[in-house]
Amino acid sequence: METSWLKKYAGEALGAFLLILFGCSAVVIAVIYGQASDLFSAGLAWGFSVGIAVWVAGSVSGAHFNPAVTLGFAVIGRHPWRQVLPYWTAQVTGALAGAASVVLVFGDAIRDFAVRNGIVIGAAGSEKVAMMLAPYSPHPWIVGIDAHAYSIVPVWRGFTTELLATAVLVIVVLVLTEARNGHSPVSWGLPLGLIVLITMLTVLTAAHTMTTLNPARDLGPRIMLAFMGFGPAAFPGPREGLSMLITIGGPIAGGIIGSVLYRYVVSRLFSHSQPSITLEKVRKDEIIAAK
Numbered sequence: 001m002e003t004s005w006l007k008k009y010a011g012e013a014l015g016a017f018l019l020i021l022f023g024c025s026a027v028v029i030a031v032i033y034g035q036a037s038d039l040f041s042a043g044l045a046w047g048f049s050v051g052i053a054v055w056v057a058g059s060v061s062g063a064h065f066n067p068a069v070t071l072g073f074a075v076i077g078r079h080p081w082r083q084v085l086p087y088w089t090a091q092v093t094g095a096l097a098g099a100a101s102v103v104l105v106f107g108d109a110i111r112d113f114a115v116r117n118g119i120v121i122g123a124a125g126s127e128k129v130a131m132m133l134a135p136y137s138p139h140p141w142i143v144g145i146d147a148h149a150y151s152i153v154p155v156w157r158g159f160t161t162e163l164l165a166t167a168v169l170v171i172v173v174l175v176l177t178e179a180r181n182g183h184s185p186v187s188w189g190l191p192l193g194l195i196v197l198i199t200m201l202t203v204l205t206a207a208h209t210m211t212t213l214n215p216a217r218d219l220g221p222r223i224m225l226a227f228m229g230f231g232p233a234a235f236p237g238p239r240e241g242l243s244m245l246i247t248i249g250g251p252i253a254g255g256i257i258g259s260v261l262y263r264y265v266v267s268r269l270f271s272h273s274q275p276s277i278t279l280e281k282v283r284k285d286e287i288i289a290a291k
Contacts, residue, residue: 011060013094015053020098022049043202051191068255095220122231133221135210162250170258180270
């Protein structure tokens with residue numbers, strides 16, 4: 001049993017690693033080289049990053065890759081509470097490794113970009129460089145980093161944006177893996193649904209919050225930023241840390257609310273008599289693990 005859980009931790013770390021490696025690399029290329037820099041392209045990049053992670057590691061760990069998903073599933077009995085912290089640790093570790101790999105490939109280009117744009121790493125305004133790895137609210141390049149930008153996207157609005165987006169993410173994931181949903185995709189098609197979902201969520205929310213949806217997507221790269229010397233731009237970040245409340249606290253709240261809404265409202269819409277064509281085996285494994 002212990003060996004089985006170790007494999008699940010490895011799967012979570014691998015999935016989070018791939019998510020950050022591909023997703024953040026796409027952001028770096030968009031910002032530094034101006035390629036595929038619109039929100040739809042960014043959404044596709046992050047969507048395909050999630051899709052690849054699920055295709056590669058989903059059958060190993062259940063494809064959380066996200067502390068908000070893990071906590072939400074635990075709240076409704078889909079994941080054992082004793083495995084929440086180990087999953088979180090694996091997810092953040094994988095995200096940190098992904099961010100480190102991005103820096104290994106693009107580190108010199110990132111530093112050169114900062115110099116060319118008169119940005120001092122670690123000083124005020126360096127979130128315009130740090131955002132290539134960690135998310136900030138609002139988006140430093142689309143909305144800005146001054147008081148006016150913060151007035152457009154105050155903390156409560158950013159938090160609400162992340163809460164709603166993450167709740168939608170969790171609800172849709174649970175619907176797509178619902179055994180009684182006759183229109184759910186087969187196992188290999190689940191990532192395709194997630195690609196579409198992440199793309200649309202990015203288009204809708206990236207300007208406000210850089211579409212975090214995932215505390216590990218924030219925390220792992222942010223730790224890497226601290227190693228790179230970004231100082232207060234990494235921790236506590238802008239707004240005296242309140243930006244982290246948006247990009248970490250919002251998804252956590254959304255994961256819980258989305259899971260509860262699905263468990264007590266959405267799931268009741270499905271008939272018990274509908275045949276299963278979905279990830280029934282994955283769901284059985286999750287239920288057995290939760291006992």
